[in-house]
Amino acid sequence: MPSNATPGLYTIILNATYSSYTLNATITGSYFTQIYVAGGYSLPSVRVSSTYAFEGQVITIYANITYPNGTEVKYGMYSATVYPLSLSGLYPLISQVFETPLWYNPRLGLWVGNVTLPSQYSLGSLTYLGGNLYFSSPYGVLVTGTSADGYPTPSSLSTQYTLYVIPYTMLNGATLSGIKAYHMALINDTLIGGVYVDSILINDTLIGNVTLVNCNASELTVINSHLLLVSSSIGRVRAINSTVELFSSRVGELDLSSSTYVNENSVISSIYPKPPIVIINSPVNGTSLTGLVTVNFTVIGNDVLNVSLYLNNHVLIAFTGNGTFTYTLNTTDYPDGTYELSVVAVQSSGAVASSSVEVNLANELLSLSGGLSRLTGELASNATAMRKALVELNSNLTMIEILLLVSLALSAAALAWFAASRVKST
Structure with missing residues (x-):
């Protein structure tokens, strides 16, 4: 087709002439077709x-x-x-x-x-x-x-x-019950029980006992369920009257409503309701303690189920609810040394928060210090008495020296007089 051909519909006619030796005649024929020449492409x-x-x-x-x-x-x-x-x-x-x-x-x-x-x-x-x-x-x-x-x-x-x-x-908007499925893309589905491996879930609702292994999900709504997540990554889990167990998994947001969770080597970016906050007001970290000590701490948060005070992982006392709590610790009941004093608060959702300080119990050292003080006092008193005696002794020695000098002087004078008398008599 010539490059400069005008766009439009063209008819192509083919004419042929054939001289037949067998028929001793000329045979003619024709054929035509049509093509459209466009001005360009769409x-x-x-x-x-x-x-x-x-x-x-x-x-x-x-x-x-x-x-x-x-x-x-x-x-x-x-x-x-x-x-x-x-x-x-x-x-x-x-x-x-x-x-x-x-x-x-x-x-x-x-x-x-x-x-x-x-x-x-x-x-x-x-x-x-x-x-x-x-x-x-x-x-x-x-x-x-x-x-x-x-x-x-x-x-x-x-x-x-x-x-x-x-x-x-992919399954969209389906209801699956009690199946074990691999390599599924489940979108807006309802899963009633079952095990799902190497699958992708988007905006699904889970009911009953559901296990996800090596799965990725955007958002899951868990209702009256026990959800087990193993090596999975979930954007958001909204749990209602349910238990969520995480093993080596990652969850962006965990929203708990009358629900609990168990975290085993997993990462949860945020939890709602927020976990409680524990603050130990006294004693402060690194303090040396003796005798009776008041431990004061504050727990902030909702639905706090249990609050426990520990000394080296030994429970001293337990409380319920939130607020400020006190406990009197008799440090003489324990050997001297460094101890960890910790407070652990557990929420009804299973969220756990804690705080701890290190303290030094020093009752034996204090007793030794008191003994040393008394000994030092006694030594000081004795030293004073000795100084007084020495002063008196020094005073007495001085009088004796004077008397001796006077006696010597008198003796010398008497000898001199006696010698002079002998000279005169001679």
């Missing part, structure tokens, strides 16, 4: 409601179809063909047996159509698959058609959109 830009979809899920195809100048195509006939990419080579055949019609949505400005993906329970819209197990694989979506004024879409497979069907069978 170009579809395709997306789907879920690029990653589940088996059995209904997906919506959206196509923004425009003229070469960019304006929207609002009138025409368009359809979408959905097929496993592994069957791309059979597209011409598949497009003859399966096409999903698209209609123009003026509010969105898009051409729209719905397709139900196949699953092990139903082939959905893709009935041409028969018994072939192409349920979980990449799928191609090719939109073809012509605008009302004769602008066709390209037919090349390079314009196809790719979506991925993951190996989870």
Whole structure:
């Protein structure tokens, strides 16, 4: 077709002449057909409601179809063909047996159509698959058609959109009772008992004894149930008159209404009602205690079932409710040393809060210190007495020295007089 051909409908006529030797005659024939030459393509830009979809899920195809100048195509006939990419080579055949019609949505400005993906329970819209197990694989979506004024879409497979069907069978709005299921995508379903492994749950209601193993969920409502979570990740759990047990799991928000929970090596980002708060007012951390000591602590929170005071994990006393509590601790009942004084508050939901301080019991040290003080006092008193005696002794020694000096002086004088007398007599 010449590149400068004017858009429009063309008739092509083929004439043939054949000289037959056998018939000794000239045979003529003719054939004609018609083709339409368009002024350009109408170009579809395709997306789907879920690029990653589940088996059995209904997906919506959206196509923004425009003229070469960019304006929207609002009138025409368009359809979408959905097929496993592994069957791309059979597209011409598949497009003859399966096409999903698209209609123009003026509010969105898009051409729209719905397709139900196949699953092990139903082939959905893709009935041409028969018994072939192409349920979980990449799928191609090719939109073809012509605008009302004769602008066709390209037919090349390079314009196809790719979506991925993951190996989870989707059930939406169903009620399942007492089953053991694997690789399920459960959306807005009611699960009455059962065990679910490697599954995805979105906005489901759980009743009875339900176990989830290695599952992911957005939001679960648990009513009159016992829910066991093992190695699972849940966005939000709303429990009513239920018990929730978590083992190596993660929960974003745990909302408890007349319910309890058990946490074993799991992470809970937030709990409602909030766990109680425990504050030990006295004694303070690192204090040395002797004799009778008043322990004072405060518990803040709702639905507090039990409050226990411990000394090195030994229960001293238990209370109920919230508020400020006191206890008199006789430290002389315990050997000296470092002890952990702790308060543990348990909520009716099972939430536990605690606070602790380290204290030193020093009664024996105090007794020893008193003995040393008394001994020091006695030593000081004795030293004073000794100093007084020494002073008196020093005073007495001084008088004796004076008397001795006087006596010596008198003796010397007497000797001198006696010697002088002898000299005179001679």
